[in-house]
Amino acid sequence: xxxxxxxxxxxxxxxxxxxxxxxxxxxxxxxxxxxxxxxxxxxxxxxxxxxxxxxxxxxxxxxxxxxxxxxxxxxxxxxxxxxxxxxxxxxxxxxxxxxxxxxxxxxxxxxx
Amino acid sequence: xxxxxxxxxxxxxxxxxxxxxxxxxxxxxxxxxxxxxxxxxxxxxxxxxxxxxxxxxxxxxxxxxxxxxxxxxxxxxxxxxxxxxxxxxxxxxxxxxxxxxxxxxxxxxxxxxx
Numbered sequence: 001x002x003x004x005x006x007x008x009x010x011x012x013x014x015x016x017x018x019x020x021x022x023x024x025x026x027x028x029x030x031x032x033x034x035x036x037x038x039x040x041x042x043x044x045x046x047x048x049x050x051x052x053x054x055x056x057x058x059x060x061x062x063x064x065x066x067x068x069x070x071x072x073x074x075x076x077x078x079x080x081x082x083x084x085x086x087x088x089x090x091x092x093x094x095x096x097x098x099x100x101x102x103x104x105x106x107x108x109x110x111x112x
Numbered sequence: 113x114x115x116x117x118x119x120x121x122x123x124x125x126x127x128x129x130x131x132x133x134x135x136x137x138x139x140x141x142x143x144x145x146x147x148x149x150x151x152x153x154x155x156x157x158x159x160x161x162x163x164x165x166x167x168x169x170x171x172x173x174x175x176x177x178x179x180x181x182x183x184x185x186x187x188x189x190x191x192x193x194x195x196x197x198x199x200x201x202x203x204x205x206x207x208x209x210x211x212x213x214x215x216x217x218x219x220x221x222x223x224x225x226x
Contacts, residue, residue: 043217105153
């Protein structure tokens with residue numbers, strides 16, 4: 001089946017620290033991969049995506065590279081800000097499937 | 113200019129009641145979804161409609177009945193509410209014909225069953 005596993009949270013960092021949130025997946029076929037972010041009290045927003053192996057998605061200083069050999073899509077940011085505090089979800093969609101399969105979410109808190 | 117809107121934002125009700133949550137999108141998308149987010153933030157799809165037809169129905173109790181009167185609306189009716197139904201419900205939409213993979217989410221409806 002299709003599944004996504006994210007690193008356990010919560011993650012707490014100081015401002016300007018380097019961030020990595022691990023995400024690995026299991027999929028039948030070749031999935032598209034996504035990172036969504038949920039700020040407190042809000043719905044999910046697409047942060048970035050990659051649709052094929054070796055693609056790099058990037059947005060707002062965040063990056064993630066689609067690694068087929070390690071079935072991973074780790075989220076990174078070089079210098080986090082307090083405003084990055086949110087819950088981050090890794091997700092996949094396989095082929096013509098209409099649904100997203102989400103990881104369990106990772107809560108990130110950035111302290112000033 | 114809200115792309116995907118949901119009403120109400122908060123819903124508090126007693127066990128056994130019947131309630132509805134409404135979703136509307138003004139993006140011209142042809143596919144709409146309902147997701148449930150539990151207290152641990154785990155998100156799971158419930159239903160999906162494409163052009164008003166049900167295409168995904170995950171293992172959801174039949175107390176939950178989605179209704180799509182047109183492509184821009186997907187409502188969720190819940191009968192005989194139970195404590196375990198307490199969650200945040202998110203609506204989402206996507207353009208499947210010539211569109212991208214991106215699903216756009218509404219702000220969520222927090223349902224509390226007492």
